[in-house]
Amino acid sequence: MWQKTLKLVLVSILVGILLGIFGATAAHYFRAGIHFIEQFVSNRFDNANRFVLFFCSLSTAAFIISLIKAKLSVIRWHGPADTIFAAHRVDNELDIKSGIASTLAAFFSAAGGASVGQYGPLVHFGATLGSWLKAILKLRISTDIVLGGGVAAAISAGFSAPLTGIIFAHEAILRHFSFKALAPIALASGTAIVVNNYLWNSSTFIMGLYSATDVGPMILISIAAGPFFGFVAILFMFTILTFAKLPTQMGLNQFQSFLIAITGLSIIGTFYPEVMGLGTSAIINLTTGSTLFLMAVAILFGKIIATALSLGFGFFGGVFSPALLVGAAAGSIATSVLSWMGIQSFQGPELIICGMAAVAGSVIGAPISMIMIVLELTGSYSLALASTIGIVTATMISGQLFEHSIFDKQLLSRGIDLSQGRMGIRLMEENITKITSSKILKFKPEVIVELAKAKMVKMRVNEAYVNTHDGKYIGKLHLKSLIFAKPSDAIIKYTDTEALNIKSDASLQQAIEAAANFIGETIPIVDRKTGTLIGTINEGDLLKMYLDLQGQTIDLEKR
């Protein structure tokens, strides 16, 4: 027994370290590659017309993305929403091919100048790496470890914020505290920062250490600014999700979608190049310089529209980086408003940092991670403490008025309600056909009572089913109904055609809801398309399946 436990611990540690190395490497080359392409384009075409430049680079990116989609037969791009969903299932690892294709699509989208983020794809890629490791090494370790480790490594290396990586994995992805996965996740996060720092000498990209702030007044300002940041986050998410539906509503094909995105983005990029690409330099400018009010407003709306156009009309990438920039712009606007009101105490980056964390925290549904990231990226305990109020107020507003995160909303549109918890999702996911028994007694409608009764008595069953000659379900036959029936009558006369039946594509949740008011021994399962009787289930099987799922969920979350 102890050897098995020791082996499991060692494997978990090894997986954590491997994920840290792979995650850091992927994050580094992802950013370095985009930076290289951006520099290359900038150096070569410095004097070119900006519209033409954006149009060409975006068109090239669109062409490559289309190629990736066609060659790798990708139906849709996979991102953090899929990672979260995978973390809520026990037996469903991430699709490695789609994960890699999506990361490549995000890479070329960002490199081509589309307004997309890098962290979402990196998070999903990290989780995909975990799934891949688990698959090739045939590891029998928890999904929490492989997904959480990959996610933590990506965030840790991406932001140079290892503690944030650990918390983000639990808060945004796993959505529960995983005791057994904590050590591997922490190891992955720690390894990623070590590899990142020592191999590539990376450091915090946004800012250096920040000096102490006056906590008391800042908290008061945060309380007032929090709702504003929350509404900005809602506007951001709403616009992205609305734009995502437009191509389908307008009946556009892929080429037409790309054409609209490329044209629109080229126009925006011509006037506001700050909002294009990852937007890293724009964030640095906002936090370190003093941006004019109107410019901040333009960046806020420009970034929201550019991101919505990019993600909605064919490009792919994350929403975290755009949310950071939108939040920074919102913080800059708040700072300007304070200045107009004569409050000059906070004319530094305090509110801008708070705005970034609050809007991003609301968008990705991870307020505690955002508090931690403020602490790790600024080194200021007082700023982290003061920002906390703004962050939690914003997330509360957006959570109450919109949704827990944009990922939750995306999943909801696919019929997956994360608010139901793991158990609720599993209940909606599990199909009942796996517990359907095909050992049933079936009769044709013209069979006479005497024969049916004799057969049922011989087989000791109280219920049988009546089908048409081509197998279509008609109804249920109760032995009790036949006892005093005329022996020469056809059984169709005594068939209960109103008996409850469940369609074959029903989930366990739907079946339990149906069975809650069911009276009888077995419930017929009927094929939705053909109308044929597939088999039956009974309440005992449903309860057993429910208990199995409950056990698996407890196993996933607690042990």
Next chain:
Amino acid sequence: MKKTTLLLAGTSLALGTTSAFAGSHTGSITAVSWGGAYTVSQIEAYHKPWTAATGNTVVSEDYSGGIAEVKAQVEAGNVTWDIIDVEKSDAVRGCDEGLFMEIDPTSLPAGSDGTAAVDDFIPGSFTDCAVANIVWSTIFAYDSSVTTNGPKTIADFFNVDAFPGKRGLRKSPKANLEMALAADGVASGDIYDVLATDEGVDRAFAKLDTIKDMVVWWEAGAQPPQLLADGEVAMTTAYNGRIFNAVAGEGKSFEIVWDAQVLDVDMWAIIKGAPNAELAMDFLKFSTATEQLAAQASYIAYGPARKSSAPYVTTYHSNADLEMGPQMPTAAANLATAIPNDFEFWADNADELNERFNAWLIN
């Protein structure tokens, strides 16, 4: 002025209170049934819950079947019974003779699953004047502590050489003639075809002749278990629920033989001219609801007449380990050679066969 107001308020209060009490009068009905464990099951499942729900009470009286007493009351214009538990053939005959009130099945409450009553009751549960409540059967039983390696088939019941000892039989042609033919080799599905002929009736009586000298006749349903317990008979026909209760409730070691059991339904009928006919109708609707029929099945091994009651049939009321499902005459395992009573046959031929049976007894 103040006094006047107080007096007026007091008068109003008194008026209101007395009016309220005057409006909530309660009544009583007389329900007639078969006595013993069966009536106890009805008291527990029907009478007490009805009284609790409505405040009305039920006076219980026993009888031994048939419609003679009902006929006497109706013809004398002195009806004292309100509702009676009758066999189906008697329900049909009583209705034909104008002894029972007509009942509209659509007025009965739907099953607990929402199924309309007419679809929820098993086929054959309604006559023009009666509504079924239970499915019961006439079986035969023996005491396994006395008779080891006991009888297995109805033929064994009539084989006094292999299985010596007295036999208990109900003092009625019903079930006896069917069982006699089954013991003589007639398949359960052919019993009434054979019995519909004079030769078939002769054949049944001839079979009964083979054990006539050994028979102890019983009339009330409570007698057969007592006959077995007292050792007066080696085996006896009985209502299956009575034997079950002797085993489950009194610890007797009786064994039921289900071969050639004669299935029947009991029904509630309301007597024409009943002094409390309206209340009796309310009681009938209440007692034939899904829950009440299922509740009765936890006191006695009779199957509920409603399909919706079946899933609520669980265990014996005083023994949570004793599942009631397999004890029912309608359990698939007990139905292999069952003979469903042909009510129409008995409604048409009861008088004639009763006469012949009585004559046969005397001779």
